[in-house]
Amino acid sequence: xxxxRRIEVxxxxxxxxxxxxxxxxxxxxxxxxxGKAYVANIDACIWCRECELRCxxxxxxxxxERAS
Amino acid sequence: xxxxxxxxxxxxxxxxxPGCGHGIIMRALLTAIEKLDIEKNDIVxxxxxxxxxxxxxxxxxxxxxxLHGRALAFATGVKMARPxxxxxxxxxxxxxxxxxxxxxxxxxxxxxxxTAIVMNNSTYGMTGGQYSPTTGCGEYGxxxxxxxxxxxxxxxxxxxxxxxxxxxxxxxxxxxxxxxILADAIRHPGFSVVEVLTQCxxxxxRKNEKGDAVEMMxxxxxxxxxxxxxxxxxxxxxxxxxxxxxxxxxxxxxxxxKEVRAEYCDAYRxxxxxxxxxxxxxxxxxxxxxx
Numbered sequence: 001x002x003x004x005r006r007i008e009v010x011x012x013x014x015x016x017x018x019x020x021x022x023x024x025x026x027x028x029x030x031x032x033x034x035g036k037a038y039v040a041n042i043d044a045c046i047w048c049r050e051c052e053l054r055c056x057x058x059x060x061x062x063x064x065e066r067a068s
Numbered sequence: 069x070x071x072x073x074x075x076x077x078x079x080x081x082x083x084x085x086p087g088c089g090h091g092i093i094m095r096a097l098l099t100a101i102e103k104l105d106i107e108k109n110d111i112v113x114x115x116x117x118x119x120x121x122x123x124x125x126x127x128x129x130x131x132x133x134x135l136h137g138r139a140l141a142f143a144t145g146v147k148m149a150r151p152x153x154x155x156x157x158x159x160x161x162x163x164x165x166x167x168x169x170x171x172x173x174x175x176x177x178x179x180x181x182x183t184a185i186v187m188n189n190s191t192y193g194m195t196g197g198q199y200s201p202t203t204g205c206g207e208y209g210x211x212x213x214x215x216x217x218x219x220x221x222x223x224x225x226x227x228x229x230x231x232x233x234x235x236x237x238x239x240x241x242x243x244x245x246x247x248x249i250l251a252d253a254i255r256h257p258g259f260s261v262v263e264v265l266t267q268c269x270x271x272x273x274r275k276n277e278k279g280d281a282v283e284m285m286x287x288x289x290x291x292x293x294x295x296x297x298x299x300x301x302x303x304x305x306x307x308x309x310x311x312x313x314x315x316x317x318x319x320x321x322x323x324x325x326k327e328v329r330a331e332y333c334d335a336y337r338x339x340x341x342x343x344x345x346x347x348x349x350x351x352x353x354x355x356x357x358x359x
Contacts, residue, residue, distance in 0.1 A: 012081060013080055013081040015081070015085075015086035015087075016086060017086040017087035017280075017281050017282075018087075018280070018281070018282055019087060019281055019282055019285065022282040022286075023241075023282075023285070050243075050244075052095075053092075053095065053096070053099075053243040053244055053247075054092055054240070054241075054243050054285075055091070055092075055095070056084065056086075056087060056088055056089060056090070056091035056092050056240075056281070057081055057082065057084075057086075057091055058072060058075065058080070058082075058091060058094070058095050059081075061072070
């Protein structure tokens with residue numbers, strides 16, 4: 001059984017408030033040149049979902065898929 | 069079902085400003101509803117007017133966008149007609165405590181089974197940053213260029229005095245705890261008040277030099293002090309704070325009260341509806357016997 005995990009950021013909903021970037025305990029997220037959040041360092045992610053819970057625009061989703 | 073399946077995605081992105089805490093509260097509420105496994109058809113939400121009230125446009129349950137401050141009155145009507153439905157009322161601080169202050173205290177007095185979420189950003193954001201009943205003494209708003217003169221309401225103390233049976237306070241920083249408290253509040257059989265301190269970086273934050281959304285949330289994080297566990301009477305015990313320094317700003321958070329007492333719809337059915345139906349039925353029998 002394998003598990004695939006990723007963070008999805010919806011750029012159409014993101015307003016670039018920086019909340020997900022500031023409260024990520026592992027500096028996984030960053031803002032791009034347009035001021036939208038993107039996943040900069042996925043290897044550091046500990047899958048705590050703090051970004052998903054605190055995104056005021058519901059633009060960040062932590063996806064966990066379990067395939068057998 | 070994921071929490072975001074309760075969203076009316078065609079209306080997203082929402083209208084709230086960048087960094088506004090209302091979206092965090094909406095996500096926590098959706099998470100709570102998902103956790104409680106409530107069907108979309110079994111939940112009704114009513115809101116008044118303001119930034120907070122716009123939440124209902126994005127949530128795919130039965131929703132009513134009603135009069136300023138009067139959402140609790142509409143919700144009471146729904147609950148009386150259909151006590152089987154879950155009723156949730158998101159309100160702003162001005163909506164709940166100023167314009168709808170009377171509806172708020174009397175809903176609490178009745179202990180009618182619904183959940184009031186007071187989204188407290190200490191300002192009237194939608195109309196341009198006027199000071200609200202929860203703006204701190206000396207703080208600024210567009211209608212208080214020299215600072216407010218009066219003391220703010222303490223939502224938790226007000227709800228306690230008015231008789232709400234579940235009372236909690238949390239902040240947008242504590243998003244995970246907020247979802248858990250909201251689920252508890254919705255499950256509670258009685259009037260539940262959950263005050264959520266939320267940031268308005270556009271007006272309150274700018275007028276009071278509180279910084280951007282991140283800085284305002286960091287303040288919630290740094291000032292929050294959890295209250296103690298509930299005693300046998302369902303009252304929170306005092307927070308265990310060492311060397312309480314009065315000069316340090318603190319925000320007590322957690323569940324302040326959780327007690328079970330007679331719920332309005334239930335009491336009304338037993339005391340009024342059932343005797344009235346029995347009397348009408350007896351009268352009909354008597355009239356039938358005369359014929």
